[in-house]
Amino acid sequence: MTQPKLRIRGLKKAFGDKRVLDGIDLDLMPGTGTVVIGGSGTGKSVLIKCILGLVTPDTGIIEIDGEDVLKAPRHRARQLRAQIGMLFQNGALFDSLPVWENVAFGLLAGKKIRRAAARDKAAEVLAQVGLDASVGALSPAELSGGMQKRVALARAIAAEPAIMFFDEPTTGLDPIMGAVIDELIVDCVKRLGSTSLSITHDMASAQRIADRAAMLYEGRVSWSGPAADLLTTADPVVDQFTHGRAQGPIKMALRR
Known part of the structure; x- marks a missing residue:
C-alpha cells in the first residue's frame, strides 16, 4: 500500500x-x-x-x-x-521588496542561492505563472490583485516543494481570474x-x-x-x- x-x-x-x-x-x-x-x-x-x-x-x-x-x-x-510551499490567503507579499525578491525570498533567506542567480530564478518562475520578467522590477503595490496572486503563487513554487x-x-478575485489562478495551480502542482x-x-x-x-x-x-x-x-x-x-x-x- x-x-x-x-x-x-x-x-x-x-x-x-x-x-x-x-x-x-x-x-x-x-x-x-x-x-x-x-x-x-x-x-x-x-x-x-x-x-x-x-x-x-x-x-x-x-x-x-x-x-x-x-x-x-x-x-x-x-x-x-x-x-512545504505556501500560498497565503492575501498573498502576504513584502511591500518593501521588489517582486523578484518576493519570489526568491525563501531561497535567499535559506542562503540556497546567490542574488544574481535568484533574479534569474525569479524570472523563470514568473514565466511559469504567466508574468513577464519585467514584472520582477515592480513593487507589489504596482500590481493588480490577480497579478499579486500570481506572484504569491510563483513564490510558493520557487523552491519546487513536494x-x-x-x-x-481565489479570495478577492473575479470569477474569470479565479478560474485562471485555479488553472495555474493545477498546472504548477502537476508539473512539480x-x-x-x-x-x-x-x-x-x-x-x-x-x-x-x-x-x-x-x-x-x-x-x-x-x-x-x-x-x-x-x-x-x-x-x-x-x-x-x-x-x-x-x-x-x-x-x-
Whole structure:
C-alpha cells in the first residue's frame, strides 16, 4: 500500500475552553490534491498552522513521509517542513521588496542561492505563472490583485516543494481570474508532482483544483470523498454547506 505523503491522526487543539480541533484524521496521498472545507471557525486555518509548526497541537500525530514531525528533533522537523510551499490567503507579499525578491525570498533567506542567480530564478518562475520578467522590477503595490496572486503563487513554487498549501487561493478575485489562478495551480502542482492541500469556500474552485475533499465539522472530519461529489453528496452537513442553505444541521454559533 502507498504511504501517505502527509498523515494526520487524532489531532486536537484547544484555546482555553474552546476546542477547535477534536481528533482530526486526514491522509494526503502522493501527487494528489485535497481540499478542506467548513464554516468559519471550524479549524481549517488552525489545522494548517499545526502542520506548519506555527501552532503546537495538544495531542495527535502529523507524519510527513512516515515521520512524525511532532516527535522529531527540531532540526529534523524543520527539514521535513521545508518540503512545504505556501500560498497565503492575501498573498502576504513584502511591500518593501521588489517582486523578484518576493519570489526568491525563501531561497535567499535559506542562503540556497546567490542574488544574481535568484533574479534569474525569479524570472523563470514568473514565466511559469504567466508574468513577464519585467514584472520582477515592480513593487507589489504596482500590481493588480490577480497579478499579486500570481506572484504569491510563483513564490510558493520557487523552491519546487513536494507539498503545497493553498489558503483561499481565489479570495478577492473575479470569477474569470479565479478560474485562471485555479488553472495555474493545477498546472504548477502537476508539473512539480506535488501533493496539495487547499482551503476554500469556493465550491467551483474546490472541484477544479482537488481530487479529494474533506468537510470539517465540530472539530473533526465529518465527511470525505471525491471533490467531484461535493455538490451531489447526500451527507446533510456537506449538502447544507456547499449549497449555502440556512436550514440544516449546521447552526450559527451564538456569542455570549
